Each structure stands twice: as structure tokens, then as C-alpha cells.
Amino acid sequence: MKTRLACCLLAAAVTAASAAPAQDLSRYSDEGLRAELAGIADAETAVLVPMRDGKGLSTNIWRPKGASGKLPVVLWKTPYDEHVPAGGTARYALEAVRRGYAFIVQNERGRYFSQGTYEILGRPQTDGYDTLSWIAAQPWSNGKVGTLGCSSSAEWQLALAGMNHPAHAAMVPMAAGAGIGKVGRFLEQGNFYTGGVPRTLFGVWLYGVDNPLRAELPQDLNGPMRARVARYNSLDADKPDVDWKTHVRRLPYAELLSSLGEPPGTFESLIARGPADPAWKTGGLYHDDMGWGVPALWFNSWYDVSIGPNMALYNHARTVASDREASANQYVVVGPNPHCQFARLSEDYKVGERAMGDARFPVDQQLWAFFDRWLKGKPAAFPDGTAHVRYFTMGANRWQSDAEWPPKAARTLRMYLRSGGRANSMFGDGRLAADAPPAGEAKDSYRYDPRNPVQTIGGGDCCNGGLVTAGAFDQRQISARNDVLVYDSEPLQAPMEVSGFVDAVLKVSSSARDTDFAVKLVDVAPDGTAWIVGDTIQRARYRDSYTAPAPMQPGQVYTIRPTPITTSIQFGKGHRIRVEVTSSNFPKFARNLNTGGPNETESTPVVADNAIHHDADNASYIELPVVGG
Structure with a gap:
């Protein structure tokens, strides 16, 4: 009976999601996506949104062309160079505007055209909070903001959710494990450790992201000039290639980046800490003593870097008493894919070398249905009866659903x-x-x-x-x-x-x-x-x-x-x-x-x-x- 009921619940959710307008953007080139977006959106580029310390974060805003009413807003915050939208960011921007949302892409502090000094996760409890306050105060905003993104664009959302900002109405974090400091049995400090053992991915990732001696625009450059300069200057550092398979064997491990000639930066600061160093509590990580205040639709995957902490945090968010409505509205989808590859789930899917059969899931339809419910006030878009847990069982190669994780029958x-x-x-x-x-x-x-x-x-x-x-x-x-x-x-x-x-x-x-x-x-x-x-x-x-x-x-x-x-x-x-x-x-x-x-x-x-x-x-x-x- 459980299996039949789970299948019915999953089918009902997929049917409800499919009722939303479908737009196949997968075959568009980046140029095509930008051209479509320019045709339907009014855009503001490289706007400096002020933070409480006076620094400005560079922000792009797209709104439906000629819109006169107040709009729900979707915010995508990133450490990457996405001022010129491409790939998934461009597709989400176009889809958001088509559906009547304002779509915002903001660079984290100290990245590209944003002012200040870079900090991993981008100060979600201050910069994230201040950004929500700024959006809610705009004359074109209805005061309800949904946060969206995968990996780095998801991780910063977690500590922000602990703040329970009144404008933070919903969130869709995908593959957000590196935003988790401690939750339950997992103390990984943003995937820096597993069981106290450093994960090498962080040194490699920080080589590409952390630029302690970065180039910056003049701080007093006016808005129109910043927007113009942003059109033809990416400020994207082009670092020398590294043969990581050879270099990762070099000892001592703490010199992984400095041995390449890199100036001291984030990696050196983090590797000097132990797993329980109090300094981990001072950054942008979410810890399970912070409360939870936002309805969420999580997307996780079995072959991601931190599926354990992700599922533990989903369970934690459902039980925190700081905001009962938020805790009652946590939903998770878990696919068989690696990190952030939700768009690649297909009817003939392979993960690594193993065939998974038909692993399709209506990811985009579900996330827009979720936002429609919480940002537009349309509860029927994402019904109360939607299963809280939907997961792909490998080997059996089928989607299942349950009311909890682990499944109640386990x-x-x-x-x-x-x-x-x-x-x-x-x-x-x-x-x-x-x-x-x-x-x-x-x-x-x-x-x-x-x-x-x-x-x-x-x-x-x-x-x-x-x-x-x-x-x-x-x-x-x-x-x-x-x-x-x-x-x-x-x-x-x-x-x-x-x-x-x-x-x-x-x-x-x-x-x-x-x-x-x-x-x-x-x-x-x-x-x-x-x-x-x-x-x-x-x-x-x-x-x-x-x-x-x-x-x-x-x-x-x-x-x-x-x-x-x-x-x-x-x-x-x-x-x-x-x-x-x-x-x-x-x-x-x-x-x-x-x-x-x-x-x-x-x-x-x-x-x-x-x-x-x-x-x-x-x-x-x-x-x-x-x-x-």
C-alpha cells in the first residue's frame, strides 16, 4: 500500500507541475537567450545596492517590460561572473520574466563589480539581509522574495534562512551542502572536512575563486558609467592552468596554493583551523542552533559532495520551532545525479558508468510552482498534498515518495x-x-x-x-x-x-x-x-x-x-x-x-x-x- 500511495502522490505532483506554462529553453544559445530576454524585459545593470557598512554590491535587475504593478522577486546571488547572463542563469532570468517575476543577479562582496573584500559565502546574515530589505523597499516589489540557485548560489541562502527576514518568502536551494557548518551528527564546516579529514576540492575551488589582489573599478564611478564599463570588462582573473592530479600530491598540504606562488588568502586561513575552531561560527555558515524561518524546496542528489548534511539539514528545518509555518513547508527532491546536474536527468540517464533508466523529473515546473505558491499567493500551484520527500531509488531506477526521511517504513x-x-x-x-x-x-x-x-x-x-x-x-x-x-x-x-x-x-x-x-x-x-x-x-x-x-x-x-x-x-x-x-x-x-x-x-x-x-x-x-x- 505504501508504494502505491507514494506513486500516486508523486504522479499528482508531477501532473500539477505540468499544468504550469512550459517553455523549452534548452536549445537556445546564450545569445538567443539574451536576445529573448532583451525583448521582454526592462534591465538595469551593475546597480550598486548599498550594504550597512557603505559598500555596494553590483546587481543586475530584469523586470517584465512595461510592468506597472508590484512584482514578486527571485534573487540569484553568486561569486561567479554572471553579469552577462548565460547558461542556467540566463534561462532562469528569461523564464522568471515570462512568468511575471522580477529576476535579480547579484555578485557577492569582493567579486567582480561588487565592492569590499571577498569572504566565502558572501556574508549572508548582513549582505543577504540588507539585499532583501533593499528589494522589499523598491516601488516595483511586492515585498516577497524567493532565493534560487545551485551550489554557491544556494549555499548562502541557508544562514539567511536562519534570520527569518520578513521579505524572504521562499527558497529553492540546490546542492547547498557547502553552506552547512554543523547539523546533527555532521560537522563538516562547509564541506571543508568529513570526519575531520580535509577535502581537497576546497583548495582547488578557492584557487579559481579567491583573488586577494584582485582588480577593481574606481569606488566613486557613477552608476551609468559602471553599467557601461561592465558591458566590456569582466574583471575575471585568468589564472594559469594547474595539473591538479600531480600537484595535489605535494606536501605539506597547507602549501597547496602558496606553492603555486599565490598570495595568502582564504585557503591558508581555513586550513589553519581545526574542525571545531570557534572561527567557523563567525562566517556565513549555517549551524543548527540558528533557527529556521523560510519554506523551502530542496534539490539534492546521491552523488553530490555532501548529501548526508543536506538531508540532515532538511530534517532539522522540519523540526525547528522558531517558525512553525516554515518548518511545516519543507520539501525535498533527491535525484541520482552528481552536483548540480538536475537539468541533465533524462529518460536514458547514466550516473558515472551506471545506467539509471528514466530519471526525468520536472525540476523547473516544480520550482516555479513553489514560488507561485509563496510569492504570488497561489496555494493551488503547489498543493498541500505534495509529498515532502521525493527520491530516486537507484538499482530499482524509479522515483518514490514518502512523508519523511528516512522513509517511514525503513x-x-x-x-x-x-x-x-x-x-x-x-x-x-x-x-x-x-x-x-x-x-x-x-x-x-x-x-x-x-x-x-x-x-x-x-x-x-x-x-x-x-x-x-x-x-x-x-x-x-x-x-x-x-x-x-x-x-x-x-x-x-x-x-x-x-x-x-x-x-x-x-x-x-x-x-x-x-x-x-x-x-x-x-x-x-x-x-x-x-x-x-x-x-x-x-x-x-x-x-x-x-x-x-x-x-x-x-x-x-x-x-x-x-x-x-x-x-x-x-x-x-x-x-x-x-x-x-x-x-x-x-x-x-x-x-x-x-x-x-x-x-x-x-x-x-x-x-x-x-x-x-x-x-x-x-x-x-x-x-x-x-x-x-
Whole structure:
């Protein structure tokens, strides 16, 4: 009954969305989009919107040509060069104006034509708040603003939502994980860390975005002249190309950018912090003690960089009591795609190398229906009966819906890591079993050498200069390594859906004072293809506390609880569930050099002999949220 009801709810939502006017803009060139927009919109370019400290943020405004009444407004805020609209920004601007909205694109502080000094996430609690106040006060505004964007254009929305600005009527954040500091079990400080391990994507991304010595227009340049200059000067820095696959191996890691000759900037400031440094609370990140005040339609994806924090924040926003109407109107859509690739979902979709079948979803229709409800006062556009959670189950290759996440019907299945002491590689004797281990079962040992780390192949990632391609890829060349422990279930006698948060509990020991433990969930097909489903990692020094890291004592057994893997996957009949454990996942995560010292400023690694224990007193296991069966 649950499945049939979920299908009906999803179908009803899709039907309602399809009733909105559809405009296929996918085949338009950027020039064509701009020409269409110029034909139907009155535009203002490079307007300096004043902030409370006197700085101005450069803002482009498009309104339906000749509009006389007050308009709902959609705001797109960005650190990128989007003054001349192109791609998705141009399509959204054109669609917004066609639907009777004003559409605004604003550059973050310190970027391109905006004044001030750049700060990652762009001061959402001050600059974002002041921008909303300015929009609400304009004679053409109806006082209701919806915020929209993917990745950087979504992340700043989160801390702003905690402010509950009276004009912030709705938000559609897509792939917004880098805006989350701490939520529930996840303390990632904007994806800078996972389990206390730095993610390399941030160094690469900041190389392209952070320009401490940037070129600027004269501060006193008048509005018309700024607008004219903006037409033929992008102020876009063209930095030298970097071979990141080679350069990321350079040590110490803290010199990733300075070793290229870059001036000190944001990366150096952030890498000097620990995961629990109080300085993380002073920037633009959202933390779960900030409240929540805005109805939201979230778009997330299974192979994104931070699907776990994203889903945890969605759950948090539904339960915060600071604004009950906002909490009651949180909705999420989760696709099988990597970061920000919602527009690519198709009837013959592949994520990485794995076919997902028909993964189409009416993304644009739904977001405009959501805005129509909250910015235009049309409740029928996005009905109350819309399912709060709509998610794509991989393997089964179908969309489902539920009232909550994890799905209400999910039950926990614990499966133990077992072996005869030789789980090394997929050719070993590791197994994943429902029966707990007996006393005296032998541990599994492996040697981790930071100079020969286990390679990242697929999984969730983004924005990394080509270091990692996100998605589902075959892991067999990784599973064949002797420094990877592999635990397989028996072939399943019937399909098994796993939807929710997958937790791992490991009993570990090491010869080193500190090391990492990386966990991977894999779907092994009958032909042996081993599709990565998701992964996680934990730095041992932070096993009990991020505020009080503690070294390991050689040979002593400790408990490691990495943050969960978050997914919806159907393991098919005849498939095996595989768990892999090792101590590196590089280049996605920076290597632990095993010294126990200030890892990011060190250059000389040591080899660690690590072990996973699984006996009656020290059982290691995973817990799967199983639906049905």
C-alpha cells in the first residue's frame, strides 16, 4: 500500500507541475537567450545596492517590460561572473520574466563589480539581509522574495534562512551542502572536512575563486558609467592552468596554493583551523542552533559532495520551532545525479558508468510552482498534498515518495564484518553477515602507506579541477588491493531496498598515533561489477571529540563511528552488498601522514599497521535502513 500511495502522490505532483506554462529553453544559445530576454524585459545593470557598512554590491535587475504593478522577486546571488547572463542563469532570468517575476543577479562582496573584500559565502546574515530589505523597499516589489540557485548560489541562502527576514518568502536551494557548518551528527564546516579529514576540492575551488589582489573599478564611478564599463570588462582573473592530479600530491598540504606562488588568502586561513575552531561560527555558515524561518524546496542528489548534511539539514528545518509555518513547508527532491546536474536527468540517464533508466523529473515546473505558491499567493500551484520527500531509488531506477526521511517504513538491519583474518582484497575471506561474531575471531590487518594511497574512483564529489569524476564507477581495481579490506554478503535471494542513513561502527587499532579509516558501500552485480554507492571517512584523533582530539595508543582497540553514508539503492536479486575498509581515499580526501602531529603542515609520512577487529567483545558492523522485504 505504501508504494502505491507514494506513486500516486508523486504522479499528482508531477501532473500539477505540468499544468504550469512550459517553455523549452534548452536549445537556445546564450545569445538567443539574451536576445529573448532583451525583448521582454526592462534591465538595469551593475546597480550598486548599498550594504550597512557603505559598500555596494553590483546587481543586475530584469523586470517584465512595461510592468506597472508590484512584482514578486527571485534573487540569484553568486561569486561567479554572471553579469552577462548565460547558461542556467540566463534561462532562469528569461523564464522568471515570462512568468511575471522580477529576476535579480547579484555578485557577492569582493567579486567582480561588487565592492569590499571577498569572504566565502558572501556574508549572508548582513549582505543577504540588507539585499532583501533593499528589494522589499523598491516601488516595483511586492515585498516577497524567493532565493534560487545551485551550489554557491544556494549555499548562502541557508544562514539567511536562519534570520527569518520578513521579505524572504521562499527558497529553492540546490546542492547547498557547502553552506552547512554543523547539523546533527555532521560537522563538516562547509564541506571543508568529513570526519575531520580535509577535502581537497576546497583548495582547488578557492584557487579559481579567491583573488586577494584582485582588480577593481574606481569606488566613486557613477552608476551609468559602471553599467557601461561592465558591458566590456569582466574583471575575471585568468589564472594559469594547474595539473591538479600531480600537484595535489605535494606536501605539506597547507602549501597547496602558496606553492603555486599565490598570495595568502582564504585557503591558508581555513586550513589553519581545526574542525571545531570557534572561527567557523563567525562566517556565513549555517549551524543548527540558528533557527529556521523560510519554506523551502530542496534539490539534492546521491552523488553530490555532501548529501548526508543536506538531508540532515532538511530534517532539522522540519523540526525547528522558531517558525512553525516554515518548518511545516519543507520539501525535498533527491535525484541520482552528481552536483548540480538536475537539468541533465533524462529518460536514458547514466550516473558515472551506471545506467539509471528514466530519471526525468520536472525540476523547473516544480520550482516555479513553489514560488507561485509563496510569492504570488497561489496555494493551488503547489498543493498541500505534495509529498515532502521525493527520491530516486537507484538499482530499482524509479522515483518514490514518502512523508519523511528516512522513509517511514525503513527498519534497521545490522550486518557484521566477519572473516577468518584474511579479508584483504576481494580475493580474501571477508564476509558480511547477519550473525554476530564469536569470541576469538581473528582481526583483519593491513598496512597503510601515505605514499601509496588508495585511489578515489567515483562517489560523491564536485568542483575539484578534474581530480575525481563523481558518479557510480566500478571499484574492482580498488577492491583488488591488499590494503583494502573487503566484506561481501551472500548473493541476495530477493531485491533489498536500502534508503536512509547507513551507519558503520568499527573497532580499530593501529601502530600509529593517528590514522584515518575510510568506509565504502558497494553494490556488486552478479557479473562482478562493483558499483560505488557511497563513502565516508573518519580521522582517528577525532573519534570521541572534535574539540579535544586524542592520540591512539599502539595496539589499543578504539571505536570509530564515521558520519553515515546517505543513499537510496535497491540491491538486486543475486547482488551482493559489499563494505570496504581502508585508511585513505585520495585524492578526494587529504592523506593522513600517521604522525599524530599537525598533519596539514607536515611533509614526512610514516607507515601505519592498522586493524579492524570483529569478535564477540569488539564487533564491527554496518546498519542498513531497509525498506520492505
